[in-house]
Amino acid sequence: MRVHLRAVGRLSGRSEERALVDDYLSRFGQTGRGLGWRFEGETEVEDKKNGGMAAEAALLRAAIPSGALLVCLDERGTLMSSPEFAKKLQGWADQGRSDVCFVIGGADGIDPSLRAEADMLLSFGKMVWPHKLVRVMIAEQLYRAASIIAGTPYHRD
Numbered sequence: 313m314r315v316h317l318r319a320v321g322r323l324s325g326r327s328e329e330r331a332l333v334d335d336y337l338s339r340f341g342q343t344g345r346g347l348g349w350r351f352e353g354e355t356e357v358e359d360k361k362n363g364g365m366a367a368e369a370a371l372l373r374a375a376i377p378s379g380a381l382l383v384c385l386d387e388r389g390t391l392m393s394s395p396e397f398a399k400k401l402q403g404w405a406d407q408g409r410s411d412v413c414f415v416i417g418g419a420d421g422i423d424p425s426l427r428a429e430a431d432m433l434l435s436f437g438k439m440v441w442p443h444k445l446v447r448v449m450i451a452e453q454l455y456r457a458a459s460i461i462a463g464t465p466y467h468r469d
């Protein structure tokens with residue numbers, strides 16, 4: 313199963329968030345290999361004309377692999393524990409889903425029309441986090457999920 317990440321906004325190449333995301337995604341790659349899970353890449357989109365959420369949604373849609381299971385990160389979404397998230401990924405893999413794409417919105421969030429197209433809205437709590445931290449959080453949770461399914465000792469209940 314290929315995992316993709318799409319985000320509004322850029323992480324600077326020398327930022328601490330970038331270093332953390334790279335570290336967790338690299339660990340995800342190593343741990344996920346034995347499960348048949350692999351990270352396929354990140355795409356950052358930016359609407360330079362300030363067209364708002366609708367324009368961002370158009371850029372995101374163009375960047376989402378066709379046929380991918382779409383998960384929008386959103387504070388109004390489903391709350392789950394890390395083991396539940398791991399089982400959800402495993403379930404998608406077992407169903408033969410070949411692509412799962414996680415989407416992070418910009419300052420105003422993800423356009424409602426794109427949220428309505430999502431297979432799942434995933435929440436990291438009711439509080440709103442900066443998109444840069446959400447990028448780190450999803451990278452870490454992907455690694456944690458792979459560790460849980462692989463049975464390596466990273467996650468502790």
Ligand SMILES: C[S@@+](CC[C@H](N)C(=O)[O-])C[C@H]1O[C@@H](n2cnc3c(N)ncnc32)[C@H](O)[C@@H]1O
Binds near residue numbers: 439
């Ligand atoms: C600064 S937030 C935008 C918040 C905006 N008020 C909204 O309505 O979504 C930027 C992005 O980070 C992600 N995000 C922020 N907090 C989150 C949370 N608690 N759970 C999941 N994703 C979150 C979402 O993808 C959001 O679009």
